[in-house]
Amino acid sequence: MNMRMKALKHHVFFCSSEHCNNQETEPVMEAFKEQLVEHGIMKEVKINKCSCLGLCGNGAFMLVYPEGVWYYDLTPEDVPQIVEDHFVNGEIVEEKMMMRLGS
Numbered sequence: 001m002n003m004r005m006k007a008l009k010h011h012v013f014f015c016s017s018e019h020c021n022n023q024e025t026e027p028v029m030e031a032f033k034e035q036l037v038e039h040g041i042m043k044e045v046k047i048n049k050c051s052c053l054g055l056c057g058n059g060a061f062m063l064v065y066p067e068g069v070w071y072y073d074l075t076p077e078d079v080p081q082i083v084e085d086h087f088v089n090g091e092i093v094e095e096k097m098m099m100r101l102g103s
Helices: 003-007 025-038 076-088
Strands: 010-015 045-050 062-065 069-071 097-100
Touching: 010 025, 025 045, 025 076, 069 076
Parallel strands: 010 045
Antiparallel strands: 010 062, 062 069, 069 097
């Protein structure tokens, strides 16, 4: 198995369909990358763009695995809290969570 994949703790999917591209996805993704580097966890989190996730009009939004958490209506200003709370401390940011798979 690829060593990069062994180190992953989270896999993040950002909707980049034509409907969500108008909802400022790119600035949010860039803010995430910057925060992951700042916290030294870039190798633990894989970020991908994907096609429609079916929640049009709620973006920018992302889906985080393995937790199955959907964060919505994201801005670059939301990113530091999500990275610190969720990715560093393991606590879901409830006020930005739309839903959780299996809940």
